[in-house]
Amino acid sequence: MTAEVGRREASKRATREALQRAADRLFAKQGFAATTVREIADAAGVTERTFFRYFAGKEELIIDDALGWLPVLQDRVRQRPAGEDPLTALRMAMREVRETLAQSPRPTPLWLFSDGPPAARGARPAPGAVLRIESSLADVLAERLAADGRDRGMDPRYLAEILARTSLAVIRSALIRDWQLRESGVADRPSEEALLDQAFATLRLPSGG
Numbered sequence: 001m002t003a004e005v006g007r008r009e010a011s012k013r014a015t016r017e018a019l020q021r022a023a024d025r026l027f028a029k030q031g032f033a034a035t036t037v038r039e040i041a042d043a044a045g046v047t048e049r050t051f052f053r054y055f056a057g058k059e060e061l062i063i064d065d066a067l068g069w070l071p072v073l074q075d076r077v078r079q080r081p082a083g084e085d086p087l088t089a090l091r092m093a094m095r096e097v098r099e100t101l102a103q104s105p106r107p108t109p110l111w112l113f114s115d116g117p118p119a120a121r122g123a124r125p126a127p128g129a130v131l132r133i134e135s136s137l138a139d140v141l142a143e144r145l146a147a148d149g150r151d152r153g154m155d156p157r158y159l160a161e162i163l164a165r166t167s168l169a170v171i172r173s174a175l176i177r178d179w180q181l182r183e184s185g186v187a188d189r190p191s192e193e194a195l196l197d198q199a200f201a202t203l204r205l206p207s208g209g
Contacts, residue, residue: 012054015044015046015050015054016054018044018045018046019040019041019044019046019051019054019055019061020061021044022040022041022043022044023035023040023058023061023062024061025043026039026040026043027061027062032058032062035058036058037051037052037057037058040058040061059129063129063132067129067132067133067136069097070132070133070136071136072097073093073094073097073136073137073140074136074139074140076092076093076096076097077089077090077093077140077141077144078140078143079093080092080093082147084144085144085148085205086141086144086145086148086160086163086205087163087167087200087203087205089144090137090140090141090163090167090200091196091197091200094171094196095193095196098192098193098196130168133168134161134164134165134168135164136164137163137164137167137168138157138160138161138163138164139160141160141163141164141167142156142157142160145159145160152205152206152207153206154206159206163203163205166203167200167203170196170199170200170202170203171196171199173199174192174195174196174198174199175192175195177195177199178192178195
């Protein structure tokens with residue numbers, strides 16, 4: 001019985017690894033957006049149905065690699081001057097890592113936002129990736145709020161979580177707007193950095209006491 005369980009687990013592990021290797025090859029050759037689940041399954045020698053036993057979608061195949069930039073962003077937020085409020089610290093840190101994200105050979109979860117509106121491309125952000133981004137942002141924003149020490153009239157962790165979710169929403173909005181302007185051929189369009197600044201300007205911290 002134990003040997004049989006061990007063989008099944010080894011077979012599952014081998015199938016998962018085969019799917020990951022096939023996906024890596026196809027993503028490198030033809031890009032993430034152009035690669036379909038069927039192509040990945042075919043390249044791994046399994047059916048689409050089998051693919052979905054292991055992964056909810058192709059986005060899950062890049063999440064771990066794609067989220068490698070999050071610790072960098074967190075460190076940049078921590079390194080911002082102590083006098084900056086949490087939202088300003090996050091906005092300035094985003095500026096600092098923006099070029100790194102753009103030059104990454106692997107897509108990030110923000111790719112789902114910057115490579116065109118998801119509805120227009122039939123794609124959706126992977127829920128697990130979004131939750132991990134929000135949680136990471138909330139952690140570092142909570143640190144800034146604790147260091148600030150001001151009573152803002154609500155639980156600091158709750159406030160950090162709200163700021164994390166709304167910050168991700170405005171980042172997404174700026175990146176989609178940048179895509180829209182590029183697609184429409186607007187010559188004198190704002191830079192992505194300017195659009196991010198405009199988006200963050202819509203957010204306000206509660207003043208508190």
